[in-house]
Amino acid sequence: MIEGARWRRWVFFHIPLLLFIVFLLFPFYWMIVTTVRPDNELYRPWNAANYTPFWTLRPTLEHIRDLLTETLFSTWMMNTMLIATVSTVISLICGLFAGYALSRLKFPFAGSIGTGIFITYLVPQTLLFIPLADIIRNFHLGDTPWALILTYPTFLIPFCTWLMMGYFKSIPKELEECARIDGAPRWKAMAYIIFPIAVPGILSAGIFAFTLSWNEFIYALVFLSSPEQKTVPVGVTSELVRGDVFYWGELMAGALLGSVPVAFVYSFFVEHYVSGITGSVKG
Amino acid sequence: MAQVTMRSLNKMYDEVHAVKDVNLDIRDKEFVVLVGPSGCGKTTTLRMVAGLESITSGRVLINDKVVNELAPMDRDIAMVFQNYALYPHMSVYDNMAFGLKMRKFDKPEIQKRVREAADVLGIGEYLKRKPRQLSGGQRQRVALGRAIVRHPQVFLFDEPLSNLDAKLRVQMRVELKKLHQRLGTTAIYVTHDQVEAMTLGDRVVVMRDGWVQQVGDPMTLYNEPANRFVAGFIGSPAMNFADVRIAGENGGLWAEGEGIRLKVPAHLDNRVGAYAGKPVTIGIRPEDMRVARDSDPPELNIPAVVEVVERLGSEILLDVAVGSVTMVASVEPISRAKVHEQLQLAINPERLHFFDAETEAAI
Numbered sequence: 001m002i003e004g005a006r007w008r009r010w011v012f013f014h015i016p017l018l019l020f021i022v023f024l025l026f027p028f029y030w031m032i033v034t035t036v037r038p039d040n041e042l043y044r045p046w047n048a049a050n051y052t053p054f055w056t057l058r059p060t061l062e063h064i065r066d067l068l069t070e071t072l073f074s075t076w077m078m079n080t081m082l083i084a085t086v087s088t089v090i091s092l093i094c095g096l097f098a099g100y101a102l103s104r105l106k107f108p109f110a111g112s113i114g115t116g117i118f119i120t121y122l123v124p125q126t127l128l129f130i131p132l133a134d135i136i137r138n139f140h141l142g143d144t145p146w147a148l149i150l151t152y153p154t155f156l157i158p159f160c161t162w163l164m165m166g167y168f169k170s171i172p173k174e175l176e177e178c179a180r181i182d183g184a185p186r187w188k189a190m191a192y193i194i195f196p197i198a199v200p201g202i203l204s205a206g207i208f209a210f211t212l213s214w215n216e217f218i219y220a221l222v223f224l225s226s227p228e229q230k231t232v233p234v235g236v237t238s239e240l241v242r243g244d245v246f247y248w249g250e251l252m253a254g255a256l257l258g259s260v261p262v263a264f265v266y267s268f269f270v271e272h273y274v275s276g277i278t279g280s281v282k283g
Numbered sequence: 284m285a286q287v288t289m290r291s292l293n294k295m296y297d298e299v300h301a302v303k304d305v306n307l308d309i310r311d312k313e314f315v316v317l318v319g320p321s322g323c324g325k326t327t328t329l330r331m332v333a334g335l336e337s338i339t340s341g342r343v344l345i346n347d348k349v350v351n352e353l354a355p356m357d358r359d360i361a362m363v364f365q366n367y368a369l370y371p372h373m374s375v376y377d378n379m380a381f382g383l384k385m386r387k388f389d390k391p392e393i394q395k396r397v398r399e400a401a402d403v404l405g406i407g408e409y410l411k412r413k414p415r416q417l418s419g420g421q422r423q424r425v426a427l428g429r430a431i432v433r434h435p436q437v438f439l440f441d442e443p444l445s446n447l448d449a450k451l452r453v454q455m456r457v458e459l460k461k462l463h464q465r466l467g468t469t470a471i472y473v474t475h476d477q478v479e480a481m482t483l484g485d486r487v488v489v490m491r492d493g494w495v496q497q498v499g500d501p502m503t504l505y506n507e508p509a510n511r512f513v514a515g516f517i518g519s520p521a522m523n524f525a526d527v528r529i530a531g532e533n534g535g536l537w538a539e540g541e542g543i544r545l546k547v548p549a550h551l552d553n554r555v556g557a558y559a560g561k562p563v564t565i566g567i568r569p570e571d572m573r574v575a576r577d578s579d580p581p582e583l584n585i586p587a588v589v590e591v592v593e594r595l596g597s598e599i600l601l602d603v604a605v606g607s608v609t610m611v612a613s614v615e616p617i618s619r620a621k622v623h624e625q626l627q628l629a630i631n632p633e634r635l636h637f638f639d640a641e642t643e644a645a646i
Contacts, residue, residue: 174368177335182382182429183356192381196372 028259034252035063042248063249064257072227073254076235081261083145083231084213087152091209094153095160096202100190102161103168104176114165121158128154129222136223147223148231152213159212160205167201168194203269211262232258285346285359285436285469286311287332292341294327294493301327303493305341309471314463316472316484319516324493325473326441332471333362333439345436356385361430362439365446367422369414375401375425376410382433400428403462420451427459431466438463438470444479456482477517481505489513506634511643514566514636520600522566523610526640529558538565538637542606546582548632554646555637563646566636569600572612574620575627584627587612589620603628 034042036059044051067073101107102114132151141147171194179189195202220234227239236254240247287309294302302324309315317325330336332343334355342349350358361382370378376397383393401407404424414422423443430438443459444452460483463470474480480487481501489496489504489512497509501517508514514522527540529547536547536555545565547555555563575584587603587610594616601612601620605628612628620626637646 172366172368174364174366175370177333177355178362178364178368178429179370179381179385180335181333181355181358181360181362182433183385184381185354185356188385193370197370 031252031256031259034248035256036060037249038062039249063253067250067253067257071239071250071254072230072235073232073257075228076230076232077257079145079229080214080231080233080258083148083152084210086145086149087156087213088206088209090149091153091156091160092202092206094157095164095205095209096195096198098157098161099164100168100194103165104173114162117158117161121155121162125155125218129218132219133222142223143225143229145229148213148216148219151219151223152216156209156212160209163205163208164198164201167198167205171197207265207269210265214262286344287437287469287471288342288344288347289328289332290342290344292328292331292343293339294324294331294336295339301493302331305490305495307488307495307498309469311469312467314460314470314472314483314485315488316474316480316486317488317490318474318477318480318484319490319496321475322492323490325475325488325490328490329439329441329471329473332437333360334358359436360439361433361435361437362441363426363430363443365442367414367426367446369422369425369429371414374411374413375406375417375428378414378425379428379432382429386433396432396434397428400432403431403465404428419447420455423447423455427462431462431468434468436469438468438472440470440472440474442474443472445474445476452479459483478519481517487517489516491516507645508566508636509645511564511566511638511645514638514645518568520569520611520613522568522636523572523608523612524564524566524638525605525608525610526562527565528562529555529560531556531559538563540565540606541608543585544582545585545630545635546580546632547637548635551635551637551646558637558639558646562640564638564640564643566638567610567630568634569611569613570598571631571634572610572628573614574612574618575629579627579629581627583630583632585630587626587628589622589624589626592620592622 033054033056037056038058038060039062041052041056041058046053098117102110102117132154136142136147136151141150175193175197176189179193180186184192215233216231217233220231221238224230224234227235230238232254236251236258240251240254287307289305289307292302292305293300305324305328307315317328319325327336331338334350334353338351342351344350345358345360370381373381379397379400380393383396388396397410398407401410404427406421406424406428409417409421409425414425417425423446426443440459444455447455456479463483472479472483474483481504484501486498486500487504488498491512497504497513499507504513504517508517508522511524515524525540525543527538527543527545530537530539535549536552536559538545538547543565585605587601587605589601589603590609591602593600593602597616598613599616599618599620601614601618603610603612603626614620638644639646
C-alpha cells in the first residue's frame, strides 16, 4: 500500500488503478453495447447528428436470437466445451504425474527432461500445425473433435507439467517423508497428502489449460472444416464474416456468450487460483 | 524394546562424503543425541536410520535385524521434523490418526490412542483445528502426538525445537524429557544446540565433518573431552584455549606461552611429560578461573587485562586479554573487577586440559 498524504495515494494508486480498470474492461463494455445495439444504430455514420457510439437508448436482444437460431452457435459451444474439457483433463492428469516425477523422483536426466518439456512449450503453434496436419491426415482424424482433443495436449501438457513442477517444489518434502514413515507407500502419500495440498496449483493449471484450449484458434481453423464441427472462435469468425460483410451484432454476441464459460470458471475458482499462483503452503 | 545399531555407516553424495564410518550401539530405552555444527552429517545419519536416505555402505540394525533395504514404513519408527511437517489440509485429529489409518487400525482403537496422546500432550481441545490455527508450540505438540500414537519402536527427532522461541524451547525440552521417561521408547535426537544435547541425552554423540568425535554421557563429554573440538563445542561459554610450549624446569613441567607461565599439575606429569619441548594447547573452562587471592600459589595464576564485564546476576563473565588471546572467566557475582583493570586469574589445576597441537587429541 502507498503510505503518506492523501494526494500521493490518489496519484500513485487510485488514478493508475482506475485507468487500468478502464483499459481492461472497455473491450468487454464495447462487446456488450454492440451486442444489444439495433442494426440501424450500428451502421449509422459517425458524423450523423444522433450518433451515440458509447451507449444505446433502444437495446435489443435480436442479435443474440439470430445467433442462436440462424447459426450453429450452440453446436459450436458444445464442441468447444467438449474439446476444451477433455483435453484439459488429459493434460492435467499427465501434467500432474509428470510434474510430480520431475520435481520429486531422482532419476537420470530429470533436470534436462524438465527443461526439454519447457522448450517444447516454447515452440510456436504456427510452426507446429504443419507437421501436425500431416499426422492428423494420416490418422484420418481431420474434421473430428479428436483432431483437437489430441493436438491441444501438445502445448497443454508441457504447460501443466511446468506449472505443477513449480507447485510441487513449494510443498516441503518432509510432508511426504513423514507420510511415508507414517505407513503410506509413495502412491498413497501422493494421493492423500501431496495432491490435496496441491489443489490450488491443480486448479490454476486446469483453468489456464481450459482457457488456452477454449480460445485456441489456429489448430481449430486448420483441422476442422465443416461448420457443424467448428469451435466458437473459428465458427464465429468464419461464419459471421461473409466476404467483406461483418455481422457486427452477431459477432459481438458470439464473443460475449463465448467468454461467459471462461469468466464463470475464473470467478468460481478465483480464490484458489490466486493462492495457486502465489504458491503458498502455510504449515 | 528396541536397540539401534550402526555398523561402519557411510554416506556419499556425488563428491561429498557426508557420513564417515559411523559405529554406534544405541541401547533399549536410551535417549541418544547427535550433536554437531551444521553440515557435520548428524541429520544424514538420522535419515539413514529412518530410511529416507539410501546407505552407501555399512549397516543399520534395529533389534539385530538389518533394515538397510526396508522401506521407512516397515521400520516401525516415528520421526519428528524441524518444520513439524503437519499435513496442512487435515485437522489435528486426522494428522495424528493418519499413521494409524494407514496401518488399518480399527476406528475405536484410533480414537482411543489419539485421545490418550492428546491428553498427555495437552492438546485435547484443539483436535478439530487445522495446523495453521495453532501456535508454534502447539504445532510441535501435534507433531509429537503424531509420533507417539503409533507406539513405535524408535523415535527419531530432527532438530524438533529449533523453530521455537527461546523460552518455549526450554519448556518443550523439559516436556520431551518427561515424555521419554514416561514412554521409555528408544530415541535418537539430532540438534546443533549443545545445551539441548547435554540436558536431553542419556548419551551424546558429537560429530564433525561426518566423523564421530566422541560418544559419552554428558558429564564425561564435559569433564573428559576426547579432543579440542569436543572441548570447545560442549559447554557455554566455551572453553578457553591457548597455545603453549612444555618446558621441564626445576624437576617440574611448565606450560609457557604468550603471557602465560603455568605449572603443570603433578598428576598430569606422566602424560604431559612426553611433550616436553613441544607445542601443545591448554584448555581452561571459564568456571575454572577466578580472581586470584593472596593465598593462591603464583605458579597457577595468569595475568590478564579486563576488556568487558558481563553481569549475568548469578555470575559475572570477564572477557580478558591474556597476551594476544581473549579468554572468558566466570567469576563470583561479588567480584569488583573493572574494565582495563590488570589482575591475576587463579586456575583450578585439577581441571586443566591439554591437547596435542597437531592432532588436537586430548593428552
